Amino acid sequence: MADLGNQPSGSDGPDSSIAVMLAAADDLEGLSDKPKTFGRLAFERFIHHKLAIVGAAGLMLIIAAFFIGPILSDFEVDDYDVLNRLAGPTKAHWFGTDEIGRDLFVRTAEGGQLSIRIGFVAAGLATAFGTVMGAVAGYFGKAVDAIISQVINLILVVPALIVLSVFALKFGSTWWKLAMVLAALLWTRIARIVRGVVLSLKEQEFVMAARAAGASHRRIIFRHILPNVIGVIAVEITLLVGTVIVLESTLSFLGLGVKPPETSLGLLVADAKGNIDNDPLRVLTPGIMIVLIVLCVNFLGDGLRDALDPRSKSERG
Amino acid sequence: MSTPLLKVDNLTVGFPSKSGLVSAVTDVSFELFPGEVLSVVGESGSGKSVTALAIMRLHPRSAQITGSVQFDGRDLLTIDDDEMRAIRGRDVAMIFQDPMTALNPVFSVGAQIVEAIRVHNDVSKQAAQKRAIDLLDLVGVPEPRRRASQFPHEYSGGMRQRAMIAMAISNDPKLLIADEPTTALDVTVQAQVMEVLHDVQKATGTAIMLITHDLGLVAGSADRVQVMYASRLMETGSIDEIFYESRNPYTQALIDSIPDLDGNKEDLASIPGNPPSLLNPPSGCPFRPRCSMAVERCAEATPELIHIANSHASRCHRADDMASAAAGTPS
Amino acid sequence: MLAYIIRRLLVTIPLLMIALYLVHVGVSTTTDPRSTFILCLPLCQDGYDQITEVYNLDQSVWIRPFSWFGSAIRGDFGESNSIGGPVGEILWERGKNTAMIAIPAFVIGSIVALLLAVYSARHQYTFGDYFFTGLAFFGFAFPSFVMALLLQNIFGVQFENWFGVKPFNTGRKTGENFFELVRDVTLPVTSLMILGIAADSRFGRSSMLETLNQDYIRTARAKGLPERTIVWKHALRNALIPLVTLWALNLSALLGGAVVTESIFSWPGLGPAFLTALAKPDLDLLLGFVMLTGTIVVVFNLIADIMYGILDPRIRFD
Numbered sequence: 001m002a003d004l005g006n007q008p009s010g011s012d013g014p015d016s017s018i019a020v021m022l023a024a025a026d027d028l029e030g031l032s033d034k035p036k037t038f039g040r041l042a043f044e045r046f047i048h049h050k051l052a053i054v055g056a057a058g059l060m061l062i063i064a065a066f067f068i069g070p071i072l073s074d075f076e077v078d079d080y081d082v083l084n085r086l087a088g089p090t091k092a093h094w095f096g097t098d099e100i101g102r103d104l105f106v107r108t109a110e111g112g113q114l115s116i117r118i119g120f121v122a123a124g125l126a127t128a129f130g131t132v133m134g135a136v137a138g139y140f141g142k143a144v145d146a147i148i149s150q151v152i153n154l155i156l157v158v159p160a161l162i163v164l165s166v167f168a169l170k171f172g173s174t175w176w177k178l179a180m181v182l183a184a185l186l187w188t189r190i191a192r193i194v195r196g197v198v199l200s201l202k203e204q205e206f207v208m209a210a211r212a213a214g215a216s217h218r219r220i221i222f223r224h225i226l227p228n229v230i231g232v233i234a235v236e237i238t239l240l241v242g243t244v245i246v247l248e249s250t251l252s253f254l255g256l257g258v259k260p261p262e263t264s265l266g267l268l269v270a271d272a273k274g275n276i277d278n279d280p281l282r283v284l285t286p287g288i289m290i291v292l293i294v295l296c297v298n299f300l301g302d303g304l305r306d307a308l309d310p311r312s313k314s315e316r317g
Numbered sequence: 318m319s320t321p322l323l324k325v326d327n328l329t330v331g332f333p334s335k336s337g338l339v340s341a342v343t344d345v346s347f348e349l350f351p352g353e354v355l356s357v358v359g360e361s362g363s364g365k366s367v368t369a370l371a372i373m374r375l376h377p378r379s380a381q382i383t384g385s386v387q388f389d390g391r392d393l394l395t396i397d398d399d400e401m402r403a404i405r406g407r408d409v410a411m412i413f414q415d416p417m418t419a420l421n422p423v424f425s426v427g428a429q430i431v432e433a434i435r436v437h438n439d440v441s442k443q444a445a446q447k448r449a450i451d452l453l454d455l456v457g458v459p460e461p462r463r464r465a466s467q468f469p470h471e472y473s474g475g476m477r478q479r480a481m482i483a484m485a486i487s488n489d490p491k492l493l494i495a496d497e498p499t500t501a502l503d504v505t506v507q508a509q510v511m512e513v514l515h516d517v518q519k520a521t522g523t524a525i526m527l528i529t530h531d532l533g534l535v536a537g538s539a540d541r542v543q544v545m546y547a548s549r550l551m552e553t554g555s556i557d558e559i560f561y562e563s564r565n566p567y568t569q570a571l572i573d574s575i576p577d578l579d580g581n582k583e584d585l586a587s588i589p590g591n592p593p594s595l596l597n598p599p600s601g602c603p604f605r606p607r608c609s610m611a612v613e614r615c616a617e618a619t620p621e622l623i624h625i626a627n628s629h630a631s632r633c634h635r636a637d638d639m640a641s642a643a644a645g646t647p648s
Numbered sequence: 649m650l651a652y653i654i655r656r657l658l659v660t661i662p663l664l665m666i667a668l669y670l671v672h673v674g675v676s677t678t679t680d681p682r683s684t685f686i687l688c689l690p691l692c693q694d695g696y697d698q699i700t701e702v703y704n705l706d707q708s709v710w711i712r713p714f715s716w717f718g719s720a721i722r723g724d725f726g727e728s729n730s731i732g733g734p735v736g737e738i739l740w741e742r743g744k745n746t747a748m749i750a751i752p753a754f755v756i757g758s759i760v761a762l763l764l765a766v767y768s769a770r771h772q773y774t775f776g777d778y779f780f781t782g783l784a785f786f787g788f789a790f791p792s793f794v795m796a797l798l799l800q801n802i803f804g805v806q807f808e809n810w811f812g813v814k815p816f817n818t819g820r821k822t823g824e825n826f827f828e829l830v831r832d833v834t835l836p837v838t839s840l841m842i843l844g845i846a847a848d849s850r851f852g853r854s855s856m857l858e859t860l861n862q863d864y865i866r867t868a869r870a871k872g873l874p875e876r877t878i879v880w881k882h883a884l885r886n887a888l889i890p891l892v893t894l895w896a897l898n899l900s901a902l903l904g905g906a907v908v909t910e911s912i913f914s915w916p917g918l919g920p921a922f923l924t925a926l927a928k929p930d931l932d933l934l935l936g937f938v939m940l941t942g943t944i945v946v947v948f949n950l951i952a953d954i955m956y957g958i959l960d961p962r963i964r965f966d
Binding site for chain 3: 097150153154156157158159160161162163166167169170171215236242249250253254256266269273280283284287288290291292294295298299316
Binding site for chain 3: 335354373375402404405406407410413416418419421422423424432433436437468470481484631
């Protein structure tokens, strides 16, 4: 039978042929000799994602403010000036002072530094561990997968904040210990996602083709599966930073996270809470800082998702 | 000639894209008569499916459509949404390529057929259920009463397509559009489903517009054929006219590329080149770059659809030349 | 259907037991009710020994859960040494209050999120869609305590005549006036809802979008069904399926968020009790609390699983 169709059977039918037409039309624009690499295409998509650029720029600005700001100021974190306590914003003290006269701008910057540091460290640790566990579970399946999955289920039984509260109190005395406690809980989320991706990749035909061609497990994992996972990981790690910062600041606010003499944004909010009726701005400032950081990080994550996985339906066209 | 059931005039469908307007269907005109089986043949991207969707007004919102689609005394492109909804599923019905995904997985097959009936008819649920079971029986679904309460994932591919057909004919439509109904099915099942369509057509007298890329399917079931390429209608005619007296190089090339099972062991004939970009179509005839009979004139002007005889028409500058050459018969 | 439910139960119950066991061990290892006594030994040896006995602290950490289970089955959850009274009663009384804000937050939040999701999916790329997308991003970025403080300040101090902040040191306004109750819970419920609405509406939107692109929606249109029926019957049923899994996560987050929200609004729920128990440490109350939340989450996961089976017939048959 004469078969003219070069269209794969199944799925979308006419709508997908329209999509093919439009995609072909779009590609014609940049017709060049060398096909663009995946990295270059991803980079271009990222640049075009306006919010991601805003997020990236915002984040860099904030980090610069937190780390460089205190250098520009005359005050140290611990300098107190009791005579000048509870002052509003002035030329000397940009954010005002607290109960014992410490400069709030410097303290906010310090707190911000710590929050960001904890955010990245915890996210990094959680991602590293979670990726390995997830990949192992997804790739080797069966018993290994069952064990790891059940461990994950067990860890997730009690609500996150509650588990963290219990463990942070005992184990989280310094900032990096706190980061480790956070990572110990949050690796589960990454593991689940990576496991899902690896599972679906494993079944896809290009893996079977590689096996048929005689590739070893190691080669398959590194050359075929991992590149596809990296995209997902990059997205998740940025979102995880946001999650960590929110959790850490909540814990610190409750008095269960970062403790004096160290300070974090959450702790600063708690400090200011007592006087909220008279001086709401002092509460809002570190609070808004948290919001801004998380917003920027989420924008970045959204842009990454758009850049690295164009098939997923992104909100912005 | 009786009055046509469907008369499409100068239908053009364009999709805006970042680089310009992609013309998926360009200036297509044809008629379809009551009770006949018209087959629309073409490669992927030829515009055959988009034509069908445009007739049903199921196209994406971004599409720009001009022309007219006369059905039952009305121009389907200009009537309002409510009127069109009343026509869909009742006067004109459509079945799609992939039965796996065309049925809603969370509702039983029977319920979906009942829904199709009750949206157009004021009947009781029991009456509609009875009719649904009768329909399933008509299309050859075994144990229709039990099967009606099952879910799509419990049906095989062929059965699902039969159920789709049952749903489509539930309101005795005047026209049934079948968009590649067998492409996603196994070969043996294909034959069964085509037979169901054949039986249904005999029983109800419904006109069928059969869209396919499979010429073999066409030979066995259609009354008339029209061939589309790169958004244009290239040739139209009866089965005999198309298969034995083709006046269009593209059609002829398609027929020639049918593998010869009992002839000598030759190389498989194929058409060199690729279908053109619909964004920047070549000047003149769209098939020119791949046509073995192309002359200078073919690049200068797009040929018109020339009437040849009876129902036969071809869009080719060299249609007359092909008549003088001995038209090859597929052996 | 019944077979499916039974299968899920058989998987869930052992999981719950193991989880509770591990939770007990976890809490026991991280808290030591004798911590204050260590300093005053050997003078307070009696007190030290007493506590050791009450909490079976001389038993191995791995054995203690069983004594807890033994008592728990008989309804004895121990005594609270921070708030005072039997733990069971405290959990019940406080639990009712927490339910009073958690349940409305969950129900209203889910419904609002669903409506937003459907709206956004149907009006993709319009101003309304972008607006709600922006709101969702903000919802994600606000930690619950910042949101709660913000609400409290705006509606407390700034809108004095609208919503006063109600301190709940001695309980609610007597008389069980429903209107007053609504006034009391509005702020806590709102601050709890925000994150859930943000998450659910984003997820629901993409689920709806994906569903609306499916072939069977095109079939439904080809049948001549009105758009209303297509969206609310055909599309929503399918879009809800993955959303159900999110609901279980939501509840978990709600219970955690309640801790913060309740302490800010001085709402006498489980949250402040937890914090107090943590500080002391009040081992029995702590254990009771953590076990309760764990059980609720597991049960809710089970309900979500069952709903999944109800919504998606394909799942029921394996």
